[in-house]
Amino acid sequence: MRKILTIGLLVLFALVGVTSLAQDDVFRIAALMPSATNDLAFSQSMYDALVAIQEELGEDAFEFTIQDSTYIVDDAAVALRDWAASGEFQLVIAHGSQYGPIVEELAAEFTDVSFAWGTRQDTFGMDNVYSYAAASDEGGYFNGVLAAHLTETGVVGLVGPIEVGDGKLYADGFANGVASVDEEIDVNIVFIGSFSDVPLATEAAETHIANGADVLTGTAQMVVGPIAVAVANDVLWFGSDASQDELSEDIGVAFQIYKWDVLLLDMIANIKDGVLGGEYYKLTLENEGLVMEFDKDFEVSDELMALADDVIASIVSGEIVPIPEMMADDKAEEKTEEEGED
Amino acid sequence: MGLDDILTASVFASAIRLATPYIFAALGETFAQRSGVLNLGVDGMMLMGAFTGFYAVYVAQTNAAMSEPMSLLFGVAVALIVGGLMGLAMAFVSVTLKAKQGISGIGVYLFGLGLSELLFQQWVGTPKSVSGFPRINFPVLTDLPIVGEIFFHHNLLVYVAFALVPISAYVLNNTTFGLMIRAVGQNPEAADAMGVSVTRVRYATTTIGGVLAGLAGASLSIALINLFQQNLTAGQGFIAVALVYFGGWRPWTVAAGAMLFSFVNALQLQIKVIGADIPSEFAVMAPYVITIIALVFATKRHEQPTALTKPYERGE
Numbered sequence: 168m169r170k171i172l173t174i175g176l177l178v179l180f181a182l183v184g185v186t187s188l189a190q191d192d193v194f195r196i197a198a199l200m201p202s203a204t205n206d207l208a209f210s211q212s213m214y215d216a217l218v219a220i221q222e223e224l225g226e227d228a229f230e231f232t233i234q235d236s237t238y239i240v241d242d243a244a245v246a247l248r249d250w251a252a253s254g255e256f257q258l259v260i261a262h263g264s265q266y267g268p269i270v271e272e273l274a275a276e277f278t279d280v281s282f283a284w285g286t287r288q289d290t291f292g293m294d295n296v297y298s299y300a301a302a303s304d305e306g307g308y309f310n311g312v313l314a315a316h317l318t319e320t321g322v323v324g325l326v327g328p329i330e331v332g333d334g335k336l337y338a339d340g341f342a343n344g345v346a347s348v349d350e351e352i353d354v355n356i357v358f359i360g361s362f363s364d365v366p367l368a369t370e371a372a373e374t375h376i377a378n379g380a381d382v383l384t385g386t387a388q389m390v391v392g393p394i395a396v397a398v399a400n401d402v403l404w405f406g407s408d409a410s411q412d413e414l415s416e417d418i419g420v421a422f423q424i425y426k427w428d429v430l431l432l433d434m435i436a437n438i439k440d441g442v443l444g445g446e447y448y449k450l451t452l453e454n455e456g457l458v459m460e461f462d463k464d465f466e467v468s469d470e471l472m473a474l475a476d477d478v479i480a481s482i483v484s485g486e487i488v489p490i491p492e493m494m495a496d497d498k499a500e501e502k503t504e505e506e507g508e509d
Numbered sequence: 510m511g512l513d514d515i516l517t518a519s520v521f522a523s524a525i526r527l528a529t530p531y532i533f534a535a536l537g538e539t540f541a542q543r544s545g546v547l548n549l550g551v552d553g554m555m556l557m558g559a560f561t562g563f564y565a566v567y568v569a570q571t572n573a574a575m576s577e578p579m580s581l582l583f584g585v586a587v588a589l590i591v592g593g594l595m596g597l598a599m600a601f602v603s604v605t606l607k608a609k610q611g612i613s614g615i616g617v618y619l620f621g622l623g624l625s626e627l628l629f630q631q632w633v634g635t636p637k638s639v640s641g642f643p644r645i646n647f648p649v650l651t652d653l654p655i656v657g658e659i660f661f662h663h664n665l666l667v668y669v670a671f672a673l674v675p676i677s678a679y680v681l682n683n684t685t686f687g688l689m690i691r692a693v694g695q696n697p698e699a700a701d702a703m704g705v706s707v708t709r710v711r712y713a714t715t716t717i718g719g720v721l722a723g724l725a726g727a728s729l730s731i732a733l734i735n736l737f738q739q740n741l742t743a744g745q746g747f748i749a750v751a752l753v754y755f756g757g758w759r760p761w762t763v764a765a766g767a768m769l770f771s772f773v774n775a776l777q778l779q780i781k782v783i784g785a786d787i788p789s790e791f792a793v794m795a796p797y798v799i800t801i802i803a804l805v806f807a808t809k810r811h812e813q814p815t816a817l818t819k820p821y822e823r824g825e
Contacts, residue, residue, distance in 0.1 A: 203626075203739050205635040236626060236739055324782070330790075357781040360793030364743040366530070367774065369734045370523055374778045377519035391636045392734050398638065399735070414636055414736075 304340030306423025311344020324375025419462030537721025549614025552746025553621020558723025592723015757811030
């Protein structure tokens, strides 16, 4: 009887083992986002990327779970810890620079779990942390060049969230893009100090228009307000992060779209090879992590299309550097690091 | 860059628009607090008013079920009813069940925040816009230089909000109902002894507060922004509660506080747009700093209702 029981248990363990091995073939990601997955901006871009990866790899090879609208950082800490402790996920993503300190703490505790966070260039020197960012200055520059060609009043307005990260990069790139066409054009920039204050962003857009702007742009999830203002006032709109053509009706011109799947696929391959982190990724026009799209309702003239193609080609080739000052800073940083290494 | 570039007519017009939801919500809260009920759930009620008002208009306009003006009035009616129901719920918890008002208010806020998000995700999905209340063009008046832009080019709900200020002041100061509210908030035992039902009065004021909070939300989603997104109010309900303290529980000064806060906000936007060399962080915090400073002086000037936050138990 005891033998039968032992054999039975062995068979059971073997079956559980086989099941576990089968489960190991499925790559699982857990991702946390600050706003809704359909915010037409930052969070939606990550959600779209995860859906794209699932379509590419198949549902039997890739699964993901998300927690959106987690703007309270303490709530984020609870969710991230649960995911890391569960051992069910090969990669835990904290999609928002505000989650950085939590990732740093958890990565030190759960060294066998891979974490990714952005948008910031900082892996905290840990082997199980990936960081990522977007060269949003490239799309900003592109939009700026086009905006400069389309403005009739010579005034364009930008509504940004907080003066850091890719919002700041986008604004600087946009301003430089406008200036590259005509330095006389006024680029009025307002950072409202919030990623989610739609009423204030709406009023910022109204203020831009009251000051003569006939082209508006902006970043982050609160731009739905400025887009509504642009539609109501028949003012052109340039967007970033995700396509906003659903909301921008016939005033949308072009959108910079983040394709996070480009870098996530690379991370997945690395993790499968046993590399849990330590790398920094950046979406660019060159690696096709950034894609510029015209609004489907906007009639693009041949001249504008040629200009758009030319700007993208020049940025990719390095002929155009959207923020030259940043490049100089990067070089200085590299030089310092080399000297340090020496 | 001179003062003329900063203090433009559009800044004053902007301040009036920004003040609208605060005035609705803060006046409603004034009624509740004057009767002794601290309702911290205003923001949740605003969110539910904003969503349900928006959704009613969205459905009506998408299905062409009624004319555009009728769809907007329908949206307002739905927001008022939903806000009122949430006010009743708050009254039930804080007056009948005598729960701690601060805690129950936060509960109502979280309920409104969560439910509005859930319903938005389930019923609408991505942000979509509606045709909201249009700006009114008054013959002659709208075309007046400066004054026309500041006062005579707003949507209907802006005028309703400002009209409610003298009406609220009159009701509180010159009517029997107002006298009952003040008595219940100041000395519920005496009011009870005089035959005034403390429970009924508190139910009425908290419901009025809910109705106006619902209207405040609708003023955002179908008049000023014309769409809904999760957490659309961005904490405006909490600012409204602070404005009641700022205004010393008096409608005129509460409205003045809302205007001051909104004016500084409009001013900081204008200063940034014209490129003044001021750190954006400083500009962003300016409205809050000024409101806090004003609050310090205001709370010294007026005594709060004695029975505020205290549940009433006959015979205690």
